[in-house]
Amino acid sequence: MTSIRKSIMIALSLIIVFTMAAACSKNNNGGSNTPSEKPTASDTASTEPTEAPREEITLDVFSMLSNFSGEQTGWFAKVIKDKFNINLNIIASNLEGGGDVKFAAMMASGDLGDLVVFGDDGQKYLDAIKAGMIVDWTKDGLLDNYGKNILQYAPKAIEKNKANFGGGSSVYGIGFDVGEDKPGPSEAKELTYHPNLRWDLYEKLGRPTITKMEDYLPVLKQMQELEPKSDSGRPTYAFSMWADWDGNMMMNTKAWAGLHGYDEGDGFNPGGFSLISADTDDVQGVLDEDGYYLRALKLYFDANQMGLVDPDSPTQKFDDFINKMKDGQILFTWFPWSDDSFDTPEHREAGKGFAIVPFEEERTFSYGFDPYGGNRVYAIGSKAKHPERVMEFLDWLYSPEGFMIANNGPEGLAWELKDGKPALTEFGLKAMPANEEAVPAEFGGGTWKDGRNQINNTTFKTTTVNPLTGEPYDYQLWTSTLEREPTKVEESWRSAMGALTAKEWLEKNNKLAVMKPLFTGTPPEVIAPELEQKKGQVAQVIRQFSWKMVFAKNEAEFEKLKKEMIEKAKGLGYDEVLAWNIEQNKKVFEYRKK
Secondary structure (H helix, E strand, O other): OOHHHHHHHHHHHHHOOOOOEOOOOOOOOOOOOOOOOOOOHHHHOOOOOOOOOOOOEEEEEEEOOOOOOEEOOHHHHHHHHHHHOEEEEEEEHHHOOOHHHHHHHHHHHOOOOOEEEEOOOOHHHHHHHHOOOEOOOOHHHHHHHHOHHHHHHOHHHHHHHHHHHOOOOOOOOEEOOEOOOOOOOOOOOOOOOOOEEEHHHHHHOOOOOOOOHHHHHHHHHHHHHHOOEOOOOOEOEOEOOOOOOOOOOOHHHHHHHHOOOEEOOOOOOOOOOEEEEOOOOOEEEOOOOOOHHHHHHHHHHHHHHOOOEOOOOOOOOHHHHHHHHHHOOEOEEOOHHHHHHOOOHHHHHOOOOEEEOOOOOOOEEEOOOOOOOOOOEEEEEOOOOOHHHHHHHHHHHOOHHHHHHHHHOOEOOOEEEEOOEEEEOHHHHHHOOOOOOEOOHHHOOOEHHHHOOOOOOOOEEEOOEEOOOOEEOOHHHOHHHHOOOOOHHHHHHHHHHOOOOHHHHHHHOOOEEEOOOOOOOOOOOOOOHHHHHHHHHHHHHHHHHHHHHHOOOOHHHHHHHHHHHHHHHHHOOHHHHHHHHHHHHHHHHHHHOO
16 A cells, blocks of 8 residues: 555545445355345344343554544444443554554564554565464454454455465455445545635636646635635635655655556555556656656645745644644645535535536546455454454444444434435534534534544445445435535536536546556565665655755755755665566556456
8 A cells, every 4th residue: 555545545534534335245255246135234243242241341453544542432432332342442653653663662562452453464464474463363263253244245355365465274354445346436426636626716716727737826826815814814825734644755745646647556566656557557756857746846836936835834744734624724635535624514504615626637546446455454463362352343344234333423323214224314414524513422422523433444435335225335425415405515516517526527527547456366565675774765855855845945946956856865776666666566567457
């Protein structure tokens, strides 16, 4: 998994928009995704407690994806406590000394916790298997006895783990985002990457045509002039960025590649300094003179010269960006899920909101459906005192009941069934997807936002149809939601664009680059230690100089910094790492043809 995809999906999980779907197979060999009979609620839990209440336990969940550390609270905590008598203590490597540091410390301690969530299935996952730090699910009947939903609804994901990591016999975990076995984009109403603007302001300007990515700048400047202050009176900016998601390069810069159908990873290569096309045999080096990365850095430099870049960007965190979105300080976003922070009832009533404003050269990257699951992996720690109860909980997350609740809350709170079909309640209309709406005490108290599943990894794609309701898991795709009276922004956008959703418009206009699922039968290639060391040194140079270039005082300094960045990166081994990346990318091209 690439770092951009990893970063996006963190936030994506944060607001649970994110772009998920569920696989429903009627047999364990994945031959069909349509159950022969509609299951009942009793079919969705492999081990319902029938005896006296079990011992209350606390599971340590070590998540390399979570942005929250501590005890899970609120409505999700109550659901888990009532159903399993389990409390969740979340340990987030992102917040505790950095992912690599925390992982190394926990490996050294000999204990990775009870439930382990890996950010990808690369070196850390392989090291944990080799060191005996995670459980083989085939031992003691763990998967067969306590993972019946996993076996029913995600058989190909188990097949992949067994073939890639278990020598054809052992199972050490399961991938996230298990999708249906079909072609086409897997996302819901929106894609992962979008050029989303404040539609109300864009409309006031007469909806000017945007041909290429640089054409956004004069439009955004005019929008800033229309609304120079936020709700609280702070200055508005087109772009507000954050550095805490940067990996091999500056994440907010790499996002522009996604709007042209390129991403850092490909489901096989763990990422580095290449950008690979989703659906063609093309690959770019991030320091290619005519590549999307350097082009995007120049765009940000120009934007900053125009006063369109938030000066807090180099030092602020993702949460700061979200708070500014909520306040109305930001006019452009790359990721549609971040719009939800601005999409409050007050802004809706005022006719304010974000919507996709595509450019003519756009080809948005789509991850497509993947019945084998993605590379973020759930595993069970070898020191877990109750591995069977960890498996019960995880199995429930891979059931129609569990997935529905984990993403939309318990029935009766944010949603209810009407004639067998899900519909948002009045509370749900106010709370979804991630608003700070107070939750009644009977459902756990606190706020809807704080009570959401903080593990921060998904199990299925939400765009798959829930066999219990006949509707997708994603509330935005429920018939009841689509038939609701649109907001002022939605009504205006639909009228102007001739489509109900951004995804529909992108499909109609051939603006999607859809990646095919890959099943290799082998573990992902692991970069050699000496090359990994060089990659880390080069990445540090690229990150540091990228930020400096955005805030260069003039174009001469920008060009000087760019030249220095390229020279230093190459001197530290950039070309060697890139050559290795491209070699892996070429293997992907061959897998795509199978």
